[in-house]
Amino acid sequence: MSTSTTEPTKPQERGTDAVVEMRGVTIRFPGVLALDRVDFTLRPGEVHALMGENGAGKSTLIKALTGVYSVDSGTIAVSGTERVFSSTADAQAAGISTVYQEINLCPNLSVGENVMLGHEPRGLRGIDWRTTHRTAAEHLRSLGLELDTQTILSSHSIAVQQLVAISRAMVLDARVLILDEPTSSLDRDEVEQLFTVIRGLRDRGVAILFVSHFLDQIYEISDRITVLRNGTLVGEYAIDDLPRGELVTKMIGRELDELEAISVSAERAIDRTVAPVIKAEGVGRKGVLEPADLDVFPGEIVGIAGLLGSGRTELVRLLCGADRPDTGTLSVHGKVTRLSTPRHALERRIAFSSENRRAEGIVADLTVAENIMLGIQARRGWLRKVRKQEQDAVVAEYIKALGVRPADPNRKVGDLSGGNQQKVLLGRWLATAPELLILDEPTRGIDVGAKADIQRKVAELAEQGLAVIFISSELEEVLRLAQRVAVMRDRRQIGVLESSAVDVDGVIDYMATVGEGSVA
Amino acid sequence: MSTTTTTPTAGRRIVPPRLSEYARTFVARHASVMPMLAALVILVLILIGAQIHFGDFVNPRTLSSLLLDNAYLLILAVGMTFVIVTGGIDLSVGSVMAFTGIAAAQMLDHGVSSAIVIPAMILGGAVIGLMIGVLVQYFDVQPFIASLAGLFLARGLAYVVSLKSIRVENEHVIWLQSTRWWFGEWYLTPTGVLALLTVVVGALVMKYTRFGRTVYAVGGGEQSARLMGLAVARTKVLVYVISGVCGGLAGLVLTAYSGAGYPRNGIGTELDVIAAVVIGGTLLTGGVGYVVGSLIGVLVYGTIHTVISYMGAEQSWMRIIIGLMLLMFIVVQRVIVVRAERRR
Amino acid sequence: MSRLIKHHLFWPGFALVALVVLNTVARPRFIEISVQHGALYGAPIDILRNSAPMMLVALGMTLVIATRGIDLSVGAVMAVSGAVALTIIDGSDSPGSVGTVLIAILVGVGVSLILGVWNGFLVSVLKIQPIIATLVLMMAGRGVALLITDGFITTVTSDPLKYVASGHLLGLPFAFFIWVAAVAVVSLVERRTALGVLTEAVGINPEASRLAGVRATGIILGTYVVSGGLAGMAGVIYSSNIMAADANAAGELIELYAILAVVLGGTSLAGGKFSIAGTVIGVLIIQTLESTILFLGVSSAQSPVFFAAVVVLVVLIQAPAVHRAARQFVQRRSANVPDITPGTEVAR
Numbered sequence A: 001m002s003t004s005t006t007e008p009t010k011p012q013e014r015g016t017d018a019v020v021e022m023r024g025v026t027i028r029f030p031g032v033l034a035l036d037r038v039d040f041t042l043r044p045g046e047v048h049a050l051m052g053e054n055g056a057g058k059s060t061l062i063k064a065l066t067g068v069y070s071v072d073s074g075t076i077a078v079s080g081t082e083r084v085f086s087s088t089a090d091a092q093a094a095g096i097s098t099v100y101q102e103i104n105l106c107p108n109l110s111v112g113e114n115v116m117l118g119h120e121p122r123g124l125r126g127i128d129w130r131t132t133h134r135t136a137a138e139h140l141r142s143l144g145l146e147l148d149t150q151t152i153l154s155s156h157s158i159a160v161q162q163l164v165a166i167s168r169a170m171v172l173d174a175r176v177l178i179l180d181e182p183t184s185s186l187d188r189d190e191v192e193q194l195f196t197v198i199r200g201l202r203d204r205g206v207a208i209l210f211v212s213h214f215l216d217q218i219y220e221i222s223d224r225i226t227v228l229r230n231g232t233l234v235g236e237y238a239i240d241d242l243p244r245g246e247l248v249t250k251m252i253g254r255e256l257d258e259l260e261a262i263s264v265s266a267e268r269a270i271d272r273t274v275a276p277v278i279k280a281e282g283v284g285r286k287g288v289l290e291p292a293d294l295d296v297f298p299g300e301i302v303g304i305a306g307l308l309g310s311g312r313t314e315l316v317r318l319l320c321g322a323d324r325p326d327t328g329t330l331s332v333h334g335k336v337t338r339l340s341t342p343r344h345a346l347e348r349r350i351a352f353s354s355e356n357r358r359a360e361g362i363v364a365d366l367t368v369a370e371n372i373m374l375g376i377q378a379r380r381g382w383l384r385k386v387r388k389q390e391q392d393a394v395v396a397e398y399i400k401a402l403g404v405r406p407a408d409p410n411r412k413v414g415d416l417s418g419g420n421q422q423k424v425l426l427g428r429w430l431a432t433a434p435e436l437l438i439l440d441e442p443t444r445g446i447d448v449g450a451k452a453d454i455q456r457k458v459a460e461l462a463e464q465g466l467a468v469i470f471i472s473s474e475l476e477e478v479l480r481l482a483q484r485v486a487v488m489r490d491r492r493q494i495g496v497l498e499s500s501a502v503d504v505d506g507v508i509d510y511m512a513t514v515g516e517g518s519v520a
Numbered sequence B: 001m002s003t004t005t006t007t008p009t010a011g012r013r014i015v016p017p018r019l020s021e022y023a024r025t026f027v028a029r030h031a032s033v034m035p036m037l038a039a040l041v042i043l044v045l046i047l048i049g050a051q052i053h054f055g056d057f058v059n060p061r062t063l064s065s066l067l068l069d070n071a072y073l074l075i076l077a078v079g080m081t082f083v084i085v086t087g088g089i090d091l092s093v094g095s096v097m098a099f100t101g102i103a104a105a106q107m108l109d110h111g112v113s114s115a116i117v118i119p120a121m122i123l124g125g126a127v128i129g130l131m132i133g134v135l136v137q138y139f140d141v142q143p144f145i146a147s148l149a150g151l152f153l154a155r156g157l158a159y160v161v162s163l164k165s166i167r168v169e170n171e172h173v174i175w176l177q178s179t180r181w182w183f184g185e186w187y188l189t190p191t192g193v194l195a196l197l198t199v200v201v202g203a204l205v206m207k208y209t210r211f212g213r214t215v216y217a218v219g220g221g222e223q224s225a226r227l228m229g230l231a232v233a234r235t236k237v238l239v240y241v242i243s244g245v246c247g248g249l250a251g252l253v254l255t256a257y258s259g260a261g262y263p264r265n266g267i268g269t270e271l272d273v274i275a276a277v278v279i280g281g282t283l284l285t286g287g288v289g290y291v292v293g294s295l296i297g298v299l300v301y302g303t304i305h306t307v308i309s310y311m312g313a314e315q316s317w318m319r320i321i322i323g324l325m326l327l328m329f330i331v332v333q334r335v336i337v338v339r340a341e342r343r344r
Numbered sequence C: 001m002s003r004l005i006k007h008h009l010f011w012p013g014f015a016l017v018a019l020v021v022l023n024t025v026a027r028p029r030f031i032e033i034s035v036q037h038g039a040l041y042g043a044p045i046d047i048l049r050n051s052a053p054m055m056l057v058a059l060g061m062t063l064v065i066a067t068r069g070i071d072l073s074v075g076a077v078m079a080v081s082g083a084v085a086l087t088i089i090d091g092s093d094s095p096g097s098v099g100t101v102l103i104a105i106l107v108g109v110g111v112s113l114i115l116g117v118w119n120g121f122l123v124s125v126l127k128i129q130p131i132i133a134t135l136v137l138m139m140a141g142r143g144v145a146l147l148i149t150d151g152f153i154t155t156v157t158s159d160p161l162k163y164v165a166s167g168h169l170l171g172l173p174f175a176f177f178i179w180v181a182a183v184a185v186v187s188l189v190e191r192r193t194a195l196g197v198l199t200e201a202v203g204i205n206p207e208a209s210r211l212a213g214v215r216a217t218g219i220i221l222g223t224y225v226v227s228g229g230l231a232g233m234a235g236v237i238y239s240s241n242i243m244a245a246d247a248n249a250a251g252e253l254i255e256l257y258a259i260l261a262v263v264l265g266g267t268s269l270a271g272g273k274f275s276i277a278g279t280v281i282g283v284l285i286i287q288t289l290e291s292t293i294l295f296l297g298v299s300s301a302q303s304p305v306f307f308a309a310v311v312v313l314v315v316l317i318q319a320p321a322v323h324r325a326a327r328q329f330v331q332r333r334s335a336n337v338p339d340i341t342p343g344t345e346v347a348r
Helices: A058-065 A088-093 A111-116 A129-142 A158-171 A188-203 A215-221 A244-252 A257-267 A312-319 A342-347 A357-361 A368-380 A388-402 A418-431 A448-463 A475-481 A504-513 B008-014 B019-054 B060-069 B071-085 B093-109 B114-138 B143-161 B171-178 B190-208 B210-220 B222-227 B232-258 B269-279 B291-311 B316-343 C002-006 C010-026 C043-050 C052-066 C074-091 C098-125 C130-148 C159-166 C174-192 C195-204 C206-211 C216-242 C254-264 C276-295 C304-318 C320-333
Strands: A020-029 A032-042 A047-051 A073-078 A096-099 A176-180 A207-211 A224-229 A232-238 A278-285 A289-296 A301-305 A327-332 A335-337 A350-353 A436-440 A467-471 A484-489 A492-498 B181-183 B186-188 C034-036 C039-041
Touching (some): A020 A058, A047 A058, A047 A188, A058 A176, A088 A096, A111 A158, A158 A176, A158 A188, A188 A207, A215 A244, A278 A312, A289 A327, A289 A467, A301 A312, A301 A448, A312 A350, A312 A436, A342 A368, A357 A418, A368 C195, A388 A448, A418 A436, A448 A475, A475 A504, B060 B186, B060 B190, B060 B291, B071 B190, B071 B210, B071 B232, B093 B114, B093 B143, B093 B232, B114 B143, B114 B171, B143 B232, B171 B190, B171 B232, B190 B232, B210 B222, B222 B232, B269 B316, B291 B316, C010 C276, C052 C074, C052 C174, C052 C216, C052 C254, C074 C098, C074 C130, C074 C159, C098 C159, C098 C216, C174 C195, C174 C216, C195 C206, C195 C216, C206 C216, C276 C304
Parallel strands (some): A047 A207, A096 A176, A289 A492, A301 A467, A301 A484, A436 A467
Antiparallel strands (some): A020 A073, A327 A335, A484 A492, B181 B186, C034 C039
């Protein structure tokens, strides 16, 4: 692959009626240059995708634009006037509104109030509730949403809440609307509805900054793409000038050789005559996951492909005691069992690494050593503490084997980078000597080097006989590692594919079309 | 999971809206008032039970004195509702009430005019509230600890003013208590009117001002409220000031009620207030609660108190019963929360 | 030097030493210790003796706080335990026998353990917020204690009971040995087994701990049981001190003082890392301050004003906003000196 065939469009060549102009914006955090002299232009009536891997500086850029972070150097101009935002309220007053992935509304208040909060029409007797709800309903209707505005926000789906957040932005008369991963927990129809709303707003002249991890959606909705990498600007491109492959290359920045080397894994033959390590038959939970079947044999890596919210996390949580299934049976090594807590699962040598590293993985204030030992220690119980020499040996072994940096067992885990935290977690689970390892998005948000380390380790462990369930949003990664891929959509398992028989496009096709509209 | 073709939504469309439909709409709109309604039901049940048991319980005289006896508690509960709805807590209210009460008695004893003393009480409460609010908002101190400092400060200051009780003979203060406005068999005292006014003003502020709505927004999600551009900092400081003002006002009412200032007044009152507010349907986690609910909570509390006096039972039962009611309410609230989480 | 300052016990220890030095300068008699009848007397000895109830309560509170909890019911539990123990002694034929007193203490502490189980059940099984869950017993507990004593203050005459709070062993107050033993046992159990680190894990990240297979329910429940039991023992010591069970006054406000002691000792109310040594210092600071206030001729009733000042001072010292301001101040003053990296703390 050549490094660059597309020349970025130069700012001067375009019309200069930009609504947002960021020039040479630099933001420094202790020890990190989060944004390094980045230029960014947003014009009215366009949908502009901001792309980059985790840590590229997307969210920093957004936060600079919305007044959450202050800029160390560089300028931000809105409609040609230079501005310094000291708070979100400042940015909103200048017409810049943001809708975040985790919706920032008040779940305890009514839909109407959430739309209007802080801008309620007032009469002599204070807030005029009738007008408030009527105005809110009008705003919602203009986005094609018919809702009882007096209902409590939390009684609605995430998708509706997202649209409520967008209507709120419209009440603020936003000229710039920032959508930060708005689609990650929406199903297909909901995404369609959202896109209809976005197109409507674009046609009204609103400038939309769109962040998403889903390439399909980017290519469906965007007019223009800006790519960031490691806090620097890679370039700005018209959508038609930038094919997908090139976009990915620009985001990742280097060739995938290092990762490609692992691909041998997928072709390895698996002995399926023995009892599977785990076998799930019709395992499901009402309102969470429709009954699904899955089995994993010793030495096998089974990937799960599906979008975020497709039920992939929900499925594995039912397999490891994190949540309890209410239908179906689970067998471990051919024996039917119930796994009602993660502890039970660990006793049956099933370890689960959550996708939510910060909230459900690391214990930030404890040291690397304590975090690695946590799983073993929990299984032994509090009375039988692992002896110091034994502990030091185990910790040293995993720090070395996984390449945790800095290799200091007494460092607080919270101070490590995401990739190294992930390695510590992997160490914790491996230390419990599992027979089945469930990894939910183990490579998300970490740098390429750490990603390669983790993939290599997983492939190596499987070769030694460990059964692995591997979830990732990156299909290439799944196909490279796994012998079989279970495909999920809309909280339902739609099939299991042999990965040697399909490629990425094949899986996407399968995900998108198979079983459409009918219950399998 | 195989052959069913009719989806439930298709079926629902045929059936005309029924009572259950209206109930569902009501719940979707007003789920948060359910605990308050439950408190109301309990209040009515207690009153009916007492009426049957004693023969003559529900009469104008008992009910009128219910308001009179619990006026100070009601005023404190209104302030506490603001604080708890933001997700905070104010432990200082009982001590603030004692401090302003004893300080007022001392000043009146020295011949200071009540026109100066009464505003000074309110101001004193407000200042302590302001201190707590500033600690909470600007120094990231947990409300529990910040208001604990307020509790210690006010209680200590009360003892600094006087270690003994001081009689109050000021005619204006006595008037607040001794005046009875009769409406047939019913009566109201100025202290009762003050308490009811506090409830009305509190309820209107919560419902009809942007400040009041911001109180709810902060309780629903402080980070969200901030990102929505609301005045979070100002609101959080102000709720403690309001609670402090209510503490000062309650000090006035209690001084009038007992005819004296006493530095040991209101020890443990903060717990009674919190209990009454929670029984009235306010969630201690914040975001949900009504001033009117706290009125109901105080009435439940006061009625149980009266019932126990009628029965001639040990007042120690009071604490046990209130403790049990508190338990019942928090378990019910917990169940509601769990069910709501499961539905998602 | 900077390592010393950054040690988590530096500031609490410094405060305690400063208090003692100030007291000694103001009245040299403060550190005088005299020997009478083979026992030591003096202000420091009094502090060690009088600390016992708060020390026990604060010790339990430290563990509860480490799990992100709080136990408001300790004062009420003290009242119940005192009421139970003294009612048993009062009703016995031989109130002066060691056996009776031992049984009374065991029953009193046993009841407190059960109350602890109740708190722990509400918090860890029903998952009710700790403040609210323990509020229930805080309200109802004293009512129960009053019922046990029939609404009266039960007084007893019993030498073995008197010995618990006022007796001497090897020249030192017996109550001092009780709390030293409690501190030693709890510290050993927490640090020699894995209980301490598992408790901290649960306090820092409950969900991550659950997924790692930690039995959080049991650990959290256990801390409330320990807190209840220690409060029960504190109740016995309190009753022994006044030789009466006073359901209203026993352990009044002690929950607040205990929480203050824990915070003074450097354990965050947000849960997680805890320091038992810090709590010990915290309690000693409070007791020394109490004795200082008395010395100043201030009525003990007025001492809360001082504690309010202490609370404000402590929270201001810990406040991130103040840290930021101080750091900027230091950096501005030493702009040409290589910068001091903030935020690196010495691990315990």
